[in-house]
Amino acid sequence: MARTGARRPSERAAEEAAARRVAAERRLRNRRIITGLVIAAVLIGAIVFFATRPPPPALANVQTFPDLGQAHLVANEPAPEYNSNPPTSGPHSPTPAPCGIYRSPVSDIVQGHDLEHGVVIVQYDPAIGDEQRDQLEEFGRDAPSHVIVAPREGMDSMIAVTAWTKLMTMDTVDLAAIEGFYGQFAQAGPEAGVQCPFSVDDGA
CATH class of the missing domain: 1.20.5 (Single alpha-helices involved in coiled-coils or other helix-helix interfaces)
Structure with missing residues (x-):
């Protein structure tokens, strides 16, 4: 059992x-x-x-200008009177310039559209010489996107760096300041998010 x-x-x-x-x-x-x-x-x-x-270091010589708007100019419409030189906002061409390195000036009305898309534009008086120009162009090549480097005469300084409503000036190349400006203001325009990869290199 x-x-x-x-x-x-x-x-x-x-x-x-x-x-x-x-x-x-x-x-x-x-x-x-x-x-x-x-x-x-x-x-x-x-x-x-x-x-x-710590907070990022304050940028010197950066001015903020009133926003002049984002209107598109129609064909043959004259350029408006901008409130800064180079311009930092305002009516502009309906077509922006491709990002990259230029050896000829980019017109004011075209610049406005790039700034609207968050592009940082670095412009220099040709009198700075080849060495400083090459430094600025190398910065433009190294930046991930949204940068234009071009010559410009008639400025109050030898170098001007612009973003939407922002202008930083200097008389000799200060790459740390330019990189700081780029880090703070790149892709900060009213239509930020529009792609602008490096696609022009007149200095190559």
């Missing part, structure tokens, strides 16, 4: 399967806890980093 109290094989198998399920659930729960703790640590670290890092 079978002994009372003895467990059948099927009962033992069911108990073992239940134990495995409990162990698997415990491991899954532990993994989720660890993952949550790691994510929380990363988020806390990011918050601390951004809360405690």
Whole structure:
């Protein structure tokens, strides 16, 4: 006669399967806890980093001009009177210039459309000489996008860097300042987001 109290094989198998399920659930729960703790640590670290890092250095010689609007000029319509030299906003051509390096001036009405798209335009008096011009052109090639470098006569300074409503001037190349200006104002125009990859290189 079978002994009372003895467990059948099927009962033992069911108990073992239940134990495995409990162990698997415990491991899954532990993994989720660890993952949550790691994510929380990363988020806390990011918050601390951004809360405690020093602000970017203030840019010198940056002027802000009133926004003259974004109207498109019709064919043969004369250029408006801009409130800065080079212009920093205002009515402009319906067609922007491709981004890149130019060895001839970019017209004011065309510049306005590029600025609207968040392009930073670096213009220099040709009298700065080849060495400084080459430095500016190299900056333009190294920038990821949204940069035009071109000559311009008749400015109050030897070099002018513009973005929408912003103008920074200098008389000798200061790449740190130009890079800071680019980092702060590139793709900050009213129609930022329009692509402008490097596609022209007259200085190559």
